[in-house]
Amino acid sequence: MARPVALDTGGAAIRCEAVTKSFGKVAAVASITVTLAAGRTTALVGPSGCGKSTILRMIAGLEAPDSGTILLGSDPPKAVARRGGLAMAFQDPSLLPWRDVRANVALGAELARKPADAVDTLIELVGLGGFAGHRPAELSGGMRQRAAIARSLVSAPEILLLDEPFGAVDAMTRSRLNAELPPLWRDRGTTAVLVTHSVEEAVVLSDRVLVLSDRPARIVADIAIDLAPDQRGHDTQAVRALAQDVFSTLELKD
């Protein structure tokens, strides 16, 4: 069993106020106003192409809203990113091709100017123990995603943004990661936002699920996920019941 990762952080609340975003004539985000509590995990679910990744990219400071404001704690996203308080793992992991897995994971700590002492523990935890010396080209897509997840966690960020982080990971590994990784950010007080196409995964991983409409995205349901840690398995009755609640709002989204 891997030892606990001994990094500490304080999460920051995420506040979106009347945030809109269009790409040319395509309206991606209608007007989103929401506060995500510090230290909690929120999942965004909704139809494909509705604007979930755009919201996440705006929270990351990678896209600027057309109007409205986003604050992480009391700072704009770019300021938090600059001081190393924000980490992300996106669907298409951008690992440095010339670095091996260990050096890619360590990059998360280097960029945040934090200690890199958890690197090997995290590599073990995401199941890449035998591949620390391998370069991205020698890994499968799912293995690259797992390396990116380890990189996002190594800096113990205040804000963690995950966009379909387990999309290419096989079902068994995904289920194990769903059980083992969230305590790493929950126990440190990280504020996490994740996008997933799996409603069950959203329920298992989160404290709150925001259901979005078809594009342009607006929030059509806000569902609290009040589960004890031992209820957070994919096959528990409580998870199935909450997933059903989310599904029913997805069907009613218009």
Ligand SMILES: Nc1ncnc2c1ncn2[C@@H]1O[C@H](COP(=O)(O)OP(=O)(O)OP(=O)(O)O)[C@@H](O)[C@H]1O
């Ligand atoms: N950089 C961009 N330039 C132009 N259009 C964009 C850009 N990024 C997103 N879009 C458009 O904005 C809309 C929302 O895209 P987004 O990726 O946010 O959706 P999504 O809900 O994350 O989709 P999916 O669930 O399929 O990953 C889409 O119509 C997409 O084509």
